[in-house]
Amino acid sequence: MTSFDFETLRVQIRDAARHAFGTLRAAHPNERFYAMALYTDDGAMTVCPSANSEEAFQRILLDGEFTDPADAAYARWGTAEWAYEAVHAERFDAPCERLSTHLLTLDEDRAFGAFRSRLHDTMVQALADLDQEGFFGAGADRQALTLFCSISDSDEAEALEDRSAEQLNPPAVFAAFKKRWDASPA
Numbered sequence: 001m002t003s004f005d006f007e008t009l010r011v012q013i014r015d016a017a018r019h020a021f022g023t024l025r026a027a028h029p030n031e032r033f034y035a036m037a038l039y040t041d042d043g044a045m046t047v048c049p050s051a052n053s054e055e056a057f058q059r060i061l062l063d064g065e066f067t068d069p070a071d072a073a074y075a076r077w078g079t080a081e082w083a084y085e086a087v088h089a090e091r092f093d094a095p096c097e098r099l100s101t102h103l104l105t106l107d108e109d110r111a112f113g114a115f116r117s118r119l120h121d122t123m124v125q126a127l128a129d130l131d132q133e134g135f136f137g138a139g140a141d142r143q144a145l146t147l148f149c150s151i152s153d154s155d156e157a158e159a160l161e162d163r164s165a166e167q168l169n170p171p172a173v174f175a176a177f178k179k180r181w182d183a184s185p186a
Helices: 006-027 053-061 067-078 088-102 107-135 139-143 157-170 169-178
Strands: 033-041 049-053 146-152
Touching: 006 033, 006 049, 006 088, 006 139, 033 107, 049 053, 088 107, 088 146, 107 146, 107 157, 146 157, 146 169, 157 169
Parallel strands: 033 146
Antiparallel strands: 033 049
16 A cells, blocks of 8 residues: 555635635625535545535525425535535546555555544544634634534434534534534524
8 A cells, every 4th residue: 555645635725615615605695604524435535615505595495305304404504405515626537546545555444444534533633724724713603513524325424523613612612513413493
C-alpha cells in the first residue's frame, strides 16, 4: 500500500467546502441554513457538500412526497434529499480524483477500512477548521446550524453522523440532532 497525504486532503476539502458553502450562502442570502454537511460514499471515492435551509425544507414538504413524520424527518436530515445536495461541488473534483486513484492501490480489506476511517476523520477535521475560523458564524447564528458528515446509502451513516455532529457542534445543537429521528420538526 502506498502512503496517502491526509493533511493535503484536509486542506483541499476545507477549501472546497469554504467555496461551496460560501457561494451557496451568497446566492441565497434570505434563506436560513440549518444544516451543512460533507458526505462520502461507501467506497470512500468521493467527498461532496450538501446543505439545506428552513425555506428549502418547507418547499420539499410542499411537494407532498414526505407526508408522515418519519419521512419528513428523513427529508430534513437526509443529505440526499436536501435542496442543495452537491451544489457548487466542482472544487471537490481534485480531492475525489486523489481518493479514487489511491483506492486503486489498496489490495486488502483491512487497508481499505483504515483508509475509509481516516477519510471520515479528515472530513470532520476540514469542517472543524472552518468552524474554528468562524466561517459558520458565532453565537445564535452558530447555534442555528448543524454540521455533520455522512455516508450515502450506508448502514454506517448514522454512526458517522452522530460522531461527527458531536465533535462539530455546541452541546445543545448536538442534543437536538441526536433526536432527529424521534419526530419531524416540520
